[in-house]
Amino acid sequence: MSERIGAPGSGISRRDFVKASGLGGTLALAGCTAPGSPKESVGTATNANAASSDLPTTSPPEVVDVDERGGEVTLSSVPARHDAHPGDSMGGPVELPQVWAFKADDGNPSVPGPILRTTEGEDMEVTLDNTDGMRPHTIHFHAVSKKWEDDGVPTTTGVRVDPGDSHTYTIPADVPGTHLYHCHYQTHRHIDMGMYGIFRVDPKGYEPADKEYFMTLKEWDSRLNRQMAGMDATYNPRNRNPDTFTINGKSAPHTLHPEQGSPVIVEQGDTVRIHMVNAGYMDHPMHIHNHRYQVTHKDGGEIPDVARHEQDVCSVPPAGRRTIEFTADADPGIYLMHCHKVNHAMNGTAYPGGMVTGLVYKEAMGTDIFKQLMEYAGYEG
Template sequence: MYMMFFGSSVLLLVAMAVLWSIYPFRRGRWLLWINVVLFVGWCLVTFIAARSIGWEFVRQIFGMLMPMVFSPFVLLFLFAKRVNWMRIVKRYAVIVSWLAVFMIVFQIPAFPTFATYVLCFGVPILFFFLLYVWEKWLAGKWKRGWIAFGSVILVVAFIFGSLLMNATALNASGDDMVMDWGGGKDSGMKSELDVTKLAGPKETAVTERFQFTAATKKMKVPDGSTKELWLFNGQMTGPAIHVKQGDVVEVTLTNENIKDGVTIHWHGYDVPNAEDGVPDISQKAVAIGESYTYRFKADTVGTFWYHSHSQSSEQVGHGLFGSLIVDPKTKPDDELDMVAFVAPKYIDNDGALISSDEWPKQLLKDTKIRLRLTNAHNKPQKIVLNGVPFKVAAIDGNEVNQPTNVEGKYVQIPAGGRVDLTFVMPNNAVRIFDAKDESGGWVFQSERKSAAPSKEIPDEAFQRESYGTKMNSGLDVSKGFDREFTMVFDSKLAFFDGMVHHLWTINGKLYPNTPMLMVSEGDLVKTTFVNRSYSHHPMHLHGHKMLVLTRNGKATTGSPWWTDTLNIAPGETYEVAFKADNPGIWMDHCHNLDHATNGMMMHLQYDNVYTPFSGHTHE
């Protein structure tokens, strides 16, 4: 609905601007009346959107632009019988209508600044004054052609200057960053704990050791072409870390030739802060020729993954990632584990499934299969399993209570998210594929070979919020929260590196000026996500698991929905809760890693923790 409102608003305002541009040269009330109809249509679209998704999603666009868009009608009515003033109003209508188009496309943020108010309310008044000056004193002295040419140059310079100004925010020092205490007690910074002291177990406790070397390597990718990839131990995907609950894991990382440095982040695994792998927060990036050792206890069962967090948009995209699987101490022997990734866009833009293992393409009937899927792509992916009913056994490493069979639905995995699908091999072929992958994914045949299942993509999506059986979540939210935060996602355009880019904002700010969420250990925290942009934002909180409370105002009704990577689609609102029980300074960012690079990240900081590093991670 939000995209309908935004797209309709842009189209209606452009149509009005075109008609206002014709109006000074073509006499006819029909042009004026068409614009009246378009304006009423815009008001109606806004009303429908506000009723459907809430005033929060439309208030800034409509509230800031409506006076500007409506003002030509008012002025035409006031000066209907004064010829000289009518000429001014017609020219004014052309200028402000295109200014409104510019503002809705480029400049209306979720949290307007003083400059935004000046653009929406001050600039139209200034233009009207300048048009009056021109009509009264300059119209007979300057040729209209030069006036028109100068006006075009002025508008282009205004737009280009705005785009350049937006780009400067990415190079900010972070001095404008504010500490958000979420309505709770401002306890001040105690600075008692250095993040480097929040480390994993000692070396003597290690039970599983791994050696990783990060280096470049040319190899074939799924489409058959050869590309230079950046890999751990020369493998695509990286070496699988498959351990049992209770193991103490040690991974020593050596950087052979990755020029910007490399780290390892344990995505979804709540390790101590010093082991989190975020450069300039919990460690320095591992430079060429250097090594770094991570240690943590594998106390949580499930499907997780690891990846570099230094220049992660580029490094994950080039292949620096792998799987982390923690089995329970006693695991069923008759279940076949399959681990796969949706490839990142540089390796395969169509979402091919890749794995470090070779799986048999023929399976015995009644074989129990657990398919562990991780999305390493930047965008949410539709996963389709045709030919057999299946269960969604776990999401982001968290088991679903009493899952039921799913048929005729696709499962959407957010960027960075994981899903475990379980099924029993039938006496016919089964196909698992990404909806964008035209190659058709993987086909598994039974003993009785049959025609491969179709590549048909179901229309209906699997709905997590109502799936499984309700049970005690283990997190008591009945007595309220110690802190409550709201994060509103939006976008704007900027010009840098020779082209126009999208920047992605949180509460109107770009990193490093995004707010710092401040908590004390033991706090019960609620966060509200509001997506006012036109893109999906899979928000990933390091070091903690979030319990989803509501989606678009409706409470979840199924098995408790625990997650570390939550996809917020355009126009959606989520409420989540978590316990602040893992001290440190933790990233909270969009896992469309291009979005994180262009501003959409922030930190969650405990009030008694500090970092000896720069404090601003370089993404």
């Protein structure tokens, strides 16, 4: 169990969260339906549970400090069940009966995969262990300059990691910034089954913000996941019709779950830095209520000061990365952060849901509305 609360990153301590929120005990109210939100399930959750009962359930993505592991990490893929929002509030449950989840070493499988973090100038030895796998895989790392055979594309390098095999990629950390990694074998299917994650290279002398978080955006057509689970579904990538929208693998209101979701938890006066990555195939304009921010980095490149400006929405294209920075200087409260394609902020026909999370001031955690949001999110204390 993590000792930090909130989205992957710095967060606040569990002790501080309990002290600020007063939610140390069990709420025993999880599963309430939000006012105005019809109680309807996305997909076929009952059949999904039956089809995937023998699979492990994914965990939230962990931040893996590769430097602390001597520059080495092993990734493998595990079939798993993924609960984007397991509760029945706000159009839930939202479930993907089968995903192919990455895990690092002996960690838990997660969607997105583990956040691999290293430092500029270091090399990573990333071993793709497919000895227990069921299908071929590869790993492709964006941005960094690597040797040809380490590019992760089987058709152009001749390197494919078949079931029963493993392969080690040497990945130089020579481009500071926030990047994407993913399987590049049958890419259109394997990314949509969950084989993606964030690769972060901290520049030399990096100074973190007071609060720093990672967010991976993704839309899903659950027909593929149901088809791969052996259910009665037919999927055509040429006729992709997303029905599930997630931040760090979760759909609202489960995005607000302090342990499994990705609330951005701040204190008045904090400097806040959020690294956003789009692992999907659609553009996602991300908006934060009541705050203005600057986009400081784009696709691993630093934006000069003279080119920056204050804004409250920025689009993150497929495979794109954006780092935003702002000061938590608003009236302490709870503010939405969401994709402004409003149909992406839904679970089925229920609104709100989907690609929505919250910017939560620690000072607002003791309020009744925060406790109500925790009920919707399924947090039981």
